[in-house]
Amino acid sequence: MEDSKLLSVRNLRVIFRTYRGIVKALNGVNFEIGREEFVGIVGETGCGKSVTALSIMRLIQQPGEIIDGEIIFDGTDLLKLSEDDMRKVRGKEIAMIFQEPKVSLNPVLKVGTQLKEAVSIADGIPQKSREAEEKVMDILDAVGLPDPKGLMNKYPHELSGGMAQRVMIAMGLLKKPKLLIADEPTSALDVTIQAQILNLIKDLVSKFRTSVLFITHDLGVVAEYSDRVVIMYAGNVVEIGDVYTIFRNPVHPYTKGLLNAVPRIGQREPLETIPGIVPDLVHPPSGCRFHPRCSKAMEVCSKEFPEMVEVEKDHFVACHLFTRGEKNG
Amino acid sequence: MNLLNFIVRRLLLMVLVLFGVLCIVFIIANVIPADPIGALLGGNAPPEVVDEYKKKLGLDKPLAERFVSYLLGVLRGDLGVSFRTNRPVLEDIKKFFPATMELAIAATILSVILGIWLGVASAVNRNKGIDHFARVFSILGVSMPVFWTGLLLLLIFYYKLDILPGPGRLDIFLTPPKRITGSIVIDSLLTGNWEALKNGLLHLIMPAFVLGYSATASIARITRASMLDVLRQEYITTARSKGLEERKVVRNHALRNALIPTVTIIGLTFGSLLEGAVLTETVFSWPGLGRYITNGYLVLDYPAVMGGTLYIAFIYSLVNLIVDIIYAFLDPRMRV
Numbered sequence: 001m002e003d004s005k006l007l008s009v010r011n012l013r014v015i016f017r018t019y020r021g022i023v024k025a026l027n028g029v030n031f032e033i034g035r036e037e038f039v040g041i042v043g044e045t046g047c048g049k050s051v052t053a054l055s056i057m058r059l060i061q062q063p064g065e066i067i068d069g070e071i072i073f074d075g076t077d078l079l080k081l082s083e084d085d086m087r088k089v090r091g092k093e094i095a096m097i098f099q100e101p102k103v104s105l106n107p108v109l110k111v112g113t114q115l116k117e118a119v120s121i122a123d124g125i126p127q128k129s130r131e132a133e134e135k136v137m138d139i140l141d142a143v144g145l146p147d148p149k150g151l152m153n154k155y156p157h158e159l160s161g162g163m164a165q166r167v168m169i170a171m172g173l174l175k176k177p178k179l180l181i182a183d184e185p186t187s188a189l190d191v192t193i194q195a196q197i198l199n200l201i202k203d204l205v206s207k208f209r210t211s212v213l214f215i216t217h218d219l220g221v222v223a224e225y226s227d228r229v230v231i232m233y234a235g236n237v238v239e240i241g242d243v244y245t246i247f248r249n250p251v252h253p254y255t256k257g258l259l260n261a262v263p264r265i266g267q268r269e270p271l272e273t274i275p276g277i278v279p280d281l282v283h284p285p286s287g288c289r290f291h292p293r294c295s296k297a298m299e300v301c302s303k304e305f306p307e308m309v310e311v312e313k314d315h316f317v318a319c320h321l322f323t324r325g326e327k328n329g
Numbered sequence: 330m331n332l333l334n335f336i337v338r339r340l341l342l343m344v345l346v347l348f349g350v351l352c353i354v355f356i357i358a359n360v361i362p363a364d365p366i367g368a369l370l371g372g373n374a375p376p377e378v379v380d381e382y383k384k385k386l387g388l389d390k391p392l393a394e395r396f397v398s399y400l401l402g403v404l405r406g407d408l409g410v411s412f413r414t415n416r417p418v419l420e421d422i423k424k425f426f427p428a429t430m431e432l433a434i435a436a437t438i439l440s441v442i443l444g445i446w447l448g449v450a451s452a453v454n455r456n457k458g459i460d461h462f463a464r465v466f467s468i469l470g471v472s473m474p475v476f477w478t479g480l481l482l483l484l485i486f487y488y489k490l491d492i493l494p495g496p497g498r499l500d501i502f503l504t505p506p507k508r509i510t511g512s513i514v515i516d517s518l519l520t521g522n523w524e525a526l527k528n529g530l531l532h533l534i535m536p537a538f539v540l541g542y543s544a545t546a547s548i549a550r551i552t553r554a555s556m557l558d559v560l561r562q563e564y565i566t567t568a569r570s571k572g573l574e575e576r577k578v579v580r581n582h583a584l585r586n587a588l589i590p591t592v593t594i595i596g597l598t599f600g601s602l603l604e605g606a607v608l609t610e611t612v613f614s615w616p617g618l619g620r621y622i623t624n625g626y627l628v629l630d631y632p633a634v635m636g637g638t639l640y641i642a643f644i645y646s647l648v649n650l651i652v653d654i655i656y657a658f659l660d661p662r663m664r665v
Binding site: 054057059061062087088089090091092095096098100103104105106107108109117118121122155157168171 | 455562563566571573581585586660
């Protein structure tokens, strides 16, 4: 089973040392991504989705720090690699695209220069070579951008958001990575462009046999594109399961709350919300971090951290409602 | 073309600015309660001679008339005749300005290289040794007055250690190179006079450092702040996520973005270099425009003071125009 997984993140803990105190951003995150699998991570703003993504790339910057855990990628623990080896992984094996495509491209360098740089790192060919140029033109064509030649001479501010995101996807996929991490790649785009970009990602990853870790807060997107869903809350994974299972039979109170907060066409009643706000991660609630907002909270919830349990095949949840059930049964 | 349009517009603005400077300089020079004739002839000159000199220098005419004739003169490129040297002020400026320019350019080069390097090094190694050093160095730079640093360095490196030459542009016994541009470094390069070149450069080190120190400090501070800001930008994360080495991330992706605010500061500090030159030149006996203006002040030589100030304002505006053009070159977003 170990080897069939492309990535497994185990007990990942990340903190940020700020003047206010230590922010416990990730509090033991566990999940796996299979080969050619499309996994969506869902959660509110500040729940640690992006920190998880950056940790996998080992791009957490000061004052952030990974203090514990394992990130096993294709058989090696990325956290144990030297910086040089990690750079090779970034250059070739894992690609990342971001929420704001226009600020993710360097404003003072031409689009072509930035793409050729990526080719040169991934394939070890000189940046100014004819070969690098051809590869870039091919990939620009593959992401559906017209006039690749003209585009290469443009600066990022001359592109629209959708075009810039296509350029970012091109930059990520030209190295044919094993894993693509997409951190809310469509949140900053118009709805019509969103669908185009999502379909493009879906098509290309199946063509290149790339796995995807897709971060979003849009449950609709997750439902449509993901194979599996990871629900995060305040630095913890609270529920993992197959996309159908999660949407038909959510078991964690937080997941249920999230799904009830999605408006449905024709719905007349006011939208349900989860009471309270996301906790302050400098002083997170004890025990289960969701307990102050949970309608089903019990005494044990504020005392003990719930372990992840498998409620049905490949459906995991971290909630005392189920750990108890298991103990009793 | 857009750039041409921009330059023409800026040149027109510059004319306006220079007119403003001219007005202010003229008014200040003429309303201060001092008597240039008295300064020129001494307190005991007979009244006839005083009247004669007043007439000769045109000081008997009303202020407005003098202003108009000065303005018309400036438009023709005539800055008047110095009371003290009896030569046209423009001739004097041509004679003294190259020395100042040489000093200011040397100070700029020094402060740009040192300042950017320090700024980048301290941003990349934030809160480590080099950063603390740069911070102290910068605070000293902006807080120590030029004349004091100058005297202190002369005392240490010339008088005590004797490893750098003392005041002046060249050693006394050295024949200066044939005057072509007025800059010792360039002239000795052009004439192949290596001895003068070496000596001239050695003489430049201390005054250029003293003059450029506070500029170095401000450039280092701005570069550090802007570099820290740039390193937080998402395109830097993109560059890192490509698997680029950190050194190249800084050099190829961050530096050019970080330099945009720095370039603006370089233009502004160039002005303070020209201004600081007045003191530095006095301390180092540097025969430049700054000293010319200072000496002019001492004998109330108004044409010299006004002409020199106007000329410096002109150079300053020109440098800032060039800076704005560099700005457009660095940042493609400015070119639209």
